[in-house]
Amino acid sequence: MKKMIKIDPVTRLEGEAKISIFMDESGKTVEDVLFQVTEFRAFEKFCIGRDVMEMPRITSAICGFCSWAHHLASVKAVDNLLGKNVPEPAEKLRELGYCAHILHSHLAHMYLLALPDFLQLKEKNVFHLMKENPSLVRDILEKRRYSYFIQEMVGGKAIHPVFAIPGGVSKSISEKERVKIEEMSRELVDFSKKSIEVFMEATLKFRENDPYYHETHYMSLVKNGKLNFYSGKIRVVNTEGKKIHEFSPEEYSDYIGEVVKDWSYTKFPYLREMGWKGLTWGKESGIFRVGPLARMNVCERMETEGAQWEYERFIEEMGKPCHNTMAFHWARAIEILYASEKMLELSREEDIVDSKEIFDPDGELRGRGVGALEAPRGTLYHDYEVDEEGRVTFVNLIVPTTENNPSICISVKKGAEELLSNGKRIDRNILNKIEVAFRAYDPCLACSTHNLDQSIRVEIFHGSELVKTL
Amino acid sequence: MKKIAILGGASCSGCDVALFDLPGDELERFFSEVEVVFWSTTMDSRIEDFEAQGKIDLVMFHGGIRTEEHRKLLIQAREKAEILVALGSCASFGGIPGIANLFELDAILKDIYGDEFTKLSGERIPKPEERLKPISSYVEVDYYLPGCPPPVETISEFLDHFILGSLPPRGIFGKESTVCDECDRIKPEDISIEEVKRIGSKDWSEIDPKVCFLAQGVVCLGAVTRGGCKARCINANFPCRGCMGPAPNIRDQGARILSEIASLLMKESEKNLSDEEIYERVQKEIVDPVGLFYRYTLPHYWGGSNEEDD
Numbered sequence: 139m140k141k142m143i144k145i146d147p148v149t150r151l152e153g154e155a156k157i158s159i160f161m162d163e164s165g166k167t168v169e170d171v172l173f174q175v176t177e178f179r180a181f182e183k184f185c186i187g188r189d190v191m192e193m194p195r196i197t198s199a200i201c202g203f204c205s206w207a208h209h210l211a212s213v214k215a216v217d218n219l220l221g222k223n224v225p226e227p228a229e230k231l232r233e234l235g236y237c238a239h240i241l242h243s244h245l246a247h248m249y250l251l252a253l254p255d256f257l258q259l260k261e262k263n264v265f266h267l268m269k270e271n272p273s274l275v276r277d278i279l280e281k282r283r284y285s286y287f288i289q290e291m292v293g294g295k296a297i298h299p300v301f302a303i304p305g306g307v308s309k310s311i312s313e314k315e316r317v318k319i320e321e322m323s324r325e326l327v328d329f330s331k332k333s334i335e336v337f338m339e340a341t342l343k344f345r346e347n348d349p350y351y352h353e354t355h356y357m358s359l360v361k362n363g364k365l366n367f368y369s370g371k372i373r374v375v376n377t378e379g380k381k382i383h384e385f386s387p388e389e390y391s392d393y394i395g396e397v398v399k400d401w402s403y404t405k406f407p408y409l410r411e412m413g414w415k416g417l418t419w420g421k422e423s424g425i426f427r428v429g430p431l432a433r434m435n436v437c438e439r440m441e442t443e444g445a446q447w448e449y450e451r452f453i454e455e456m457g458k459p460c461h462n463t464m465a466f467h468w469a470r471a472i473e474i475l476y477a478s479e480k481m482l483e484l485s486r487e488e489d490i491v492d493s494k495e496i497f498d499p500d501g502e503l504r505g506r507g508v509g510a511l512e513a514p515r516g517t518l519y520h521d522y523e524v525d526e527e528g529r530v531t532f533v534n535l536i537v538p539t540t541e542n543n544p545s546i547c548i549s550v551k552k553g554a555e556e557l558l559s560n561g562k563r564i565d566r567n568i569l570n571k572i573e574v575a576f577r578a579y580d581p582c583l584a585c586s587t588h589n590l591d592q593s594i595r596v597e598i599f600h601g602s603e604l605v606k607t608l
Numbered sequence: 609m610k611k612i613a614i615l616g617g618a619s620c621s622g623c624d625v626a627l628f629d630l631p632g633d634e635l636e637r638f639f640s641e642v643e644v645v646f647w648s649t650t651m652d653s654r655i656e657d658f659e660a661q662g663k664i665d666l667v668m669f670h671g672g673i674r675t676e677e678h679r680k681l682l683i684q685a686r687e688k689a690e691i692l693v694a695l696g697s698c699a700s701f702g703g704i705p706g707i708a709n710l711f712e713l714d715a716i717l718k719d720i721y722g723d724e725f726t727k728l729s730g731e732r733i734p735k736p737e738e739r740l741k742p743i744s745s746y747v748e749v750d751y752y753l754p755g756c757p758p759p760v761e762t763i764s765e766f767l768d769h770f771i772l773g774s775l776p777p778r779g780i781f782g783k784e785s786t787v788c789d790e791c792d793r794i795k796p797e798d799i800s801i802e803e804v805k806r807i808g809s810k811d812w813s814e815i816d817p818k819v820c821f822l823a824q825g826v827v828c829l830g831a832v833t834r835g836g837c838k839a840r841c842i843n844a845n846f847p848c849r850g851c852m853g854p855a856p857n858i859r860d861q862g863a864r865i866l867s868e869i870a871s872l873l874m875k876e877s878e879k880n881l882s883d884e885e886i887y888e889r890v891q892k893e894i895v896d897p898v899g900l901f902y903r904y905t906l907p908h909y910w911g912g913s914n915e916e917d918d
Contacts, residue, residue: 145654178674178736179618183716184708189895191807195849196903199704202622202757216808246628250650263651265639272636279632286629286760294844296629297622297757301844304808308845309817499813528806529895570652 145569157572159554168558171551173543173576185533190216190503190524191304197520198298200535203246205298206239206289207513208520210368213302215520218388219507220304222500227493228306230484233368234319235292235299236511237481240367241326242285242296243514244474247580248337249278252467255574256340262570281329284322288481291315306497313491323482327444330475334448334468341468342455349556350463350549350575352419353377355409356432357541359512363438365445365476367512373436374409377421379459382411387510390519394536395424406544407536417547425544428516429579430469435459440472442479448472463549466578503528513538515580539581549575610665610771613646613658614695615685617678618705618740619671623696624649626757630764638767642666655681664688666770670695672702672907673741675734686747691770693781694742694749697756697851702742702907704756707899709739709906741907752780756851756904759837780834786855787830787848791839793820800875801825804893807846821847822872827900831855832864851904860909862901866890 145157160170181200188196193216198209210232217224224232254262259270268275286296291311293299301308311319355377361370372390374383383393396405397414408414408424415423426432435458440446449472456465489495508521516538523532539546553575557568614624624647628635645661646653658681667689673679686692694700702709708716713736743749753762762782769775788795796819805811805825815821821828821842828847830839834855841848854861870886873893881889894900902909 178734179705179740180708180711180716181705183711183719184705187710187896188707188899189806191809192896192899195807195846196704196707196899199620199622199756202620202625205620205622220808222808246625250628261651263644265644265651268636268639276632276636279628279635283629283632290840294846295840297626300841300846303812303846305812306808497808497813499810527895573652 145573157550157554157576159558159572161558168551168555171547171554173547173550182533182535185522185530188530190219190522190528190530193520193522193530194302194304195300197535200537202297204239204243204513204515206236206242206293207511207518209293209299209302210236211509211511211513211518211520213304214369214387214509214511215507215522216304216509217501217507218509219504219522219524220501221504222305222498224306224498225495227310227487227489228496229369230487230490231292231307231310231493231496232302234481234484234490235289235301236368237477237484238285238288238292240477240514241474241481242282242289244470244477245278245282245285247514248333248467248470248474249275249282252577252580253336255570255577256336256343277329281326284326288319288322291319303497305499305501308496310490310493310496316485316491320482320485323478323485326478327475327482330471330478331444333474334471337467337471338452338455341462341465344462344464345456348462348464349553350578351461352463352545352548352552353421353461354419354423354545355382355412355426356435356459357426357428357517358433358436359510359517360437361441364441365433365437365439365473365512366441367477369511372510372517374426375436375459377459377461379435383409387519388506388508390508390510390521390536391534394541396536396540405540407541408544417544417551419545419548425548426541427545428538428541429466429514430473431460431463431466432516433473433512434465434469440476442476442483444479445472445476448475463545463575463578466580470580515539516541539579542579542581546576546579546581549578609643610641611645611661611663612642612666612668613644613661613664613685613688614668614670615646615648615658615681616669617671617682617699617743618674619696619698621649621670622757623668623670623698626696626760626763629760630767634764634767638771641771659684661688663690665690666693667691668693668695669699669743672698672706673737673743673746674705675736677734679737679746682743682746689750691750691775692743692747693766694744694752696758697754697853697904699743700752700754700908701853701905702740703904706740706742706905706907707903709910710898713738739907745907750778751775752782752853754780754782754834754851754853755837759840761838762836780853782834782852783836784856785835787833787835787837787839787842787852790835790837791820791830791842793842794818795820796823799823799872801869801872804869804873806895815845817845822869827865827869827894829861829865829901831868832858832861849903850901853905853908861905862898862909866897866901869894 158172162169194209194213197212198205200208250264259266289296293301357374359370360373376382395410396407412424440449506523510519519536521534553572646658667685697703826847829850830848833850834852858864
């Protein structure tokens with residue numbers, strides 16, 4: 139009799155999913171592991187018929203953790219569709235708000251969801267940490283709140299912003315707001331530096347023995363070879379760190395393919411050049427990864443000084459490309475420093491205050507538009523087609539968690555094989571370690587299930603019999 | 609210690625995130641006075657932990673009901689909850705994912721995943737329901753906190769009242785006013801509009817940020833939408849899209865703004881137009897009336913009630 143173990147729902151991530159682990163008849167060997175996204179909302183379908191000018195305001199609701207990423211990828215797609223030339227000050231305001239958003243999202247994941255895994259805590263959650271170390275949590279929440287305020291000042295609303303409109307932004311900021319943003323950014327730079335130490339240490343513990351290590355290709359946006367969240371070209375490097383593709387957002391479908399599996403509401407993307415070879419990894423596989431670790435592997439350098447220093451230290455310790463899945467955490471911490479420094483730099487720009495040059499009124503509907511940027515969790519694409527009145531007729535979204543989905547499945551499987559082999563007793567502690575595998579990716583299932591509405595759980599099957607749900 | 613649980617259905621998790629946007633000291637105080645028994649976004653709680661719970665003092669549910677599992681979870685939540693809260697517009701009215709109710713489920717599944725998938729779905733992944741519905745379609749709801757997400761101040765005020773045991777009578781926890789009441793743009797006495805201006809269109813550069821959007825021909829739902837948001841969007845020079853749901857005493861938020869706009873468009877017209885002519889005029893001016901007027905509330909008005917289906 140085969141046996142199945144179920145973890146339901148998997149926790150401390152964004153959205154719903156489950157993990158199903160299939161054991162062989164002896165119950166000692168892992169046969170298969172499914173990381174199943176079970177959420178379903180159907181954005182790609184119901185956006186058909188909507189006014190394309192309203193899309194930035196509709197698609198932000200794909201995800202509450204990274205609403206800014208969808209809001210801005212969407213507006214970039216519509217800018218592209220209309221052939222708008224977004225004025226410089228508007229681009230700066232978008233990027234400024236977006237840097238605050240990277241902090242808002244990354245800090246939530248780093249401290250509220252992931253940190254408890256790295257600490258000796260009786261219960262692995264932020265509420266327990268609050269009791270054990272209230273001043274630490276107070277400081278985290280206060281600094282994260284800066285990013286909330288900056289998002290609100292720039293975007294109108296912190297979650298599901300409204301300010302990005304086709305052709306620019308709806309408003310600039312006042313001098314008073316600019317000064318506040320500058321002050322907060324300065325503090326966030328210091329806070330980010332401290333944060334890096336915490337997550338570097340956590341990563342280094344796994345350097346020699348990372349149960350979730352696997353070699354893949356990597357994809358990220360780069361601007362003149364440097365990391366940039368808001369704009370640039372898409373670059374792909376292979377398992378050896380060699381540049382194999384560089385393309386514009388509109389060309390994405392020439393390079394990326396997607397397959398559907400009947401056990402998940404999330405699709406499985408791959409690089410067309412290698413093709414889909416199932417859940418395998420290595421140079422011949424088409425599986426690629428996106429997100430903080432991918433960005434470290436793809437970009438050549440950092441634009442800001444502090445982040446560059448940290449980036450060099452990362453490469454020195456971890457090598458390049460780095461395939462250690464646990465290094466996602468360290469990379470994410472380096473990115474908050476970059477985002478803070480970039481925000482500080484942008485907050486000193488004069489033309490973002492009471493600016494009149496924030497909107498391009500021209501532009502004609504041209505049938506199709508694609509927008510791409512680096513969402514907190516990786517490269518995000520919005521692709522729209524419209525009729526002559528600007529009614530949406532086609533939508534395709536490729537979201538980071540979907541891109542990482544094959545790798546998340548592999549990491550979870552590797553973790554399960556290592557932890558559950560030889561008939562080890564299955565308990566919550568072991569299963570939590572399996573979950574550590576996907577938490578590195580900071581998966582966002584609300585996003586990946588823009589198609590359908592997914593939830594995560596872990597199920598362990600013995601054949602078709604469900605033996606355990608956790 | 610009071611027990612609380614936070615769970616969701618078809619949700620973007622923005623309501624989860626909004627909870628952490630409260631001031632740090634407030635959060636610290638709140639969480640020192642309650643025991644969180646289930647909140648899978650932030651802690652390792654499994655379904656079985658939730659099932660094992662007896663009464664829970666406060667259950668906050670975000671997201672609408674899209675799958676069979678959401679429905680089962682919600683029904684359990686109701687059985688356990690002393691106080692059940694619809695957190696955010698999706699739980700309250702269906703929210704943006706509710707626009708999917710314009711399409712048949714089979715068509716959605718087939719278009720996104722293909723035929724093969726449609727046959728198999730529901731065996732290994734949760735079975736989708738025909739239509740997305742707000743939670744009130746299935747259970748009695750004690751409080752609604754509308755908004756996408758609910759304003760931080762509203763969440764904070766609600767939690768304070770909960771801790772102090774001073775919650776007002778059941779119903780919508782919010783302001784008895786409209787977004788218009790909170791907006792300080794100049795509102796001309798007599799409004800008429802010649803044409804509707806779209807966001808980001810050529811005409812957009814003529815918009816005066818000090819004057820009422822509607823008066824300038826930009827669709828704004830402020831007049832028919834409940835206040836409490838401090839008119840944040842309008843203050844960012846973006847018109848209201850109605851996320852707080854219908855204003856007090858307004859039964860149908862979408863129908864009301866539609867007739868309002870139709871009458872403003874018709875003001876100049878000398879003859880009395882038939883309903884059909886009015887509808888044609890609105891259709892001509894507005895590319896997607898449903899997505900504009902019912903963006904957050906479609907399941908609340910249409911396909912959201914069990915009785916209609918039965």
